[in-house]
Amino acid sequence: MELRQLRYFVAIVDHGSLSRAALILHVAQPALTQQLRQLEEELGVQLLHRTAQGVLSTDAGKVFYEHAQAILKQVADARSAVAQSAERPSGSVTLGLPHSISGALALPLLTATRSQYPEITLQLTEELTGNLSEQLKSGRVNLAIQFDDGQLNQFATTPLAEEELHFICRADATYAKSEQSLTLQQALNTTLILPGLQHGVRPRIEAVAREAGLSLSNVIEINSIAILKSALLADMGATILPSAPVLDELQRGELRAQRIHSPSISRTVVLCASRNIPLTNAAAAITRLVRQISDGLCAEGKWPGATPI
Structure with missing residues (x-):
């Protein structure tokens, strides 16, 4: 061959x-x-x-x-690693982003890459989190942003932020409480629109509910953020998500977000790389830039609900 x-x-x-x-x-x-x-x-x-x-x-x-x-990608990366300079990294880097993170990070990262590393071609691919691990292991992506569920030991990880999850529903929904927060039990008692069991926020919600002796009973599974938002606006149910993916709808007053307590829910956002495939200088530069952009967005309040680690 x-x-x-x-x-x-x-x-x-x-x-x-x-x-x-x-x-x-x-x-x-x-x-x-x-x-x-x-x-x-x-x-x-x-x-x-x-x-x-x-x-x-x-x-x-x-x-x-x-x-x-x-x-073919690994061969191209190997050639690039040999040719490029540490002072002026160049080449192609593919970064996998979950749907719920891309709204916060994608554009600032692309802008910063063009400004700071003009010789690097950054390719962003938006995927369900359940698909990103396989792509990272096979070398189809150089880096991937994932959520630490205790199963990422096979990757080299760089923690980025702790992101709070909120109860989100249509602003005029009957179960939209006047209070600023609600308990996890109250949130789970509504019809929830969530990703499938292996994707996005779902594993984290299931784990926190299980630890609290609670369970999810009435769930509509939708793996697309765009379709999920449409379902929320149609008042088919509520969801538990970070605020970033629906920030525009929240600012327009179409959706409403409430904090969850007893217990609260958050997820740890990490940048992952393969332990078996060496990073090129370009990929190492993008790793540093992702951390820099993440810290800046958190500090400026442009990544709602996220706290830098």
Whole structure:
């Protein structure tokens, strides 16, 4: 198996046809077809379905595509690490962000990177937290922001902030209390709109409720922040989230946030890197910059409910 075969395969999948991939790669289509055939013979599986409209990945092809992307990225990172200078880090860095964090961090981080490290290309990918660990382990992302649930020992971690979770509902909802806070029991007694069990705030809420002898009984599961906000505005229920993802709606008075007590709920936000894949100088520079931006947003009150660690 050769790196060029991986590049060819990824290009074919990305462009959806052998002819388009051949044009992009500047390779004759028969040669491209031959390399693909050799790759399939070596793996002993069919990677692509050929159709009149182009090509589609088989189940095996979808799995191999993810690995091929990760391998090609690590090769590019290795080349960049050898070539770049510690004083002027350059190259590409991919950072994975959970949906509920990107609203606070993404734009300030992109702006700071362009200003301080113009030779670094920062690629941000927004994902569910349950998917970020696998991408980090496989090398598809260099860094990922996650929430410390006691299961991150396999990664090198840099604590960033402690983020408080609030009870959030439509401003005129019948269960929107006039008080500024409510108990966790009161919050759990409402219909809650939350991510699935392996994503976002859900594991932390489940853990705190369990420790308090409480349980979640009526939950609507939605894994998209955009759809979750729409459900809140439609008064389908309330949620337990940090304020940052719904800050615009809170400021417009469409949603209302209340503090939770007895007990309160917070989560520890950390920056993770692989223990097995060395960081390039560029990735190390972005690690420092993420910490700097995080501290600044907390100090300026631009990351509501977050306290720097």
